């Protein structure tokens with residue numbers, strides 16, 4: 001079976017370096033906020049070309065702490081996309097604020113700025129666009145829209161590490177950029193991890209306090225804080241992997257290019273790629289009228305697939321009672337027809353070609 005990701009292949013390739021670095025951490029017995037976290041934050045800051053980079057315990061925490069740093073509270077509204085992983089909405093709910101879900105652009109699967117504009121009220125405090133599947137959202141349009149307003153932008157970059165818009169890294173446009181190092185993400189740790197970036201020094205200070213018990217000086221607690229830190233073992237692993245991220249993302253782009261060039265089944269739509277956008281293909285997602293039939297056919301041919309995401313967030317059990325009356329047609333249509341096929345840096349060309357041929361033969 002061709003899997004959706006092959007973490008074992010990546011570990012086999014990097015084992016020499018990674019195992020050495022992990023053992024060094026074990027011997028150092030410095031496990032929390034030590035030299036690896038510090039060095040990783042500096043290295044990732046240089047890579048993303050941003051002023052401040054602070055690691056946290058997960059991508060979910062990155063989003064939550066960002067909204068907390070912006071003082072988002074009950075009564076506030078935050079506009080976001082319903083076509084994402086649930087964490088995007090959790091962050092808003094954790095702050096007691098109200099998620100306002102607006103429809104997506106059916107080509108890019110990302111939040112539609114025109115719908116955002118219509119949803120803005122005097123309670124709107126922030127917008128969370130998601131750079132879904134590694135394709136950049138229409139972030140410059142959102143920036144224009146919020147210029148000279150008090151509305152903040154928090155970018156969900158969990159799936160877009162290394163993606164750029166006009167040569168600027170995602171995460172650097174908003175007040176905050178939030179990344180996840182969940183193992184299967186483009187830059188993945190060997191456990192949970194996350195990152196918050198910002199160019200704003202005040203907001204940067206606030207994140208440093210929030211992630212470490214609301215404290216600047218040890219045992220002096222100024223605000224309600226959290227325990228949300230990346231550990232040294234994960235930071236050591238991420239430092240190794242960061243050196244290869246361009247290589248990994250280039251492999252993904254190359255595979256996507258083969259798919260887009262060779263898949264020519266009339267019943268299937270290959271993903272659109274926006275101009276000015278450097279898509280890093282966290283996922284390669286097809287659209288098919290009979291998505292379930294395609295999935296069954298590929299399974300029979302030993303090709304794994306996945307549905308990201310089968311249920312839009314506003315229709316999830318936990319949220320649906322509050323959103324029963326909204327209809328977001330593009331989101332529903334895409335959720336009913338999307339199917340992601342294998343894409344990961346170690347996927348060899350022979351298998352990519354086999355997948356194309358199989359899809360075309362249906």
Ligand SMILES: *Cc1c(COP(=O)(O)O)cnc(C)c1O
Pocket residue numbers: 058059060061084085087088130156158159179180181182192193194
């Ligand atoms: C993975 C993911 C998150 C959450 O990241 P974790 O590190 O798993 O908490 C948030 N948003 C999106 C879009 C994601 O894909």
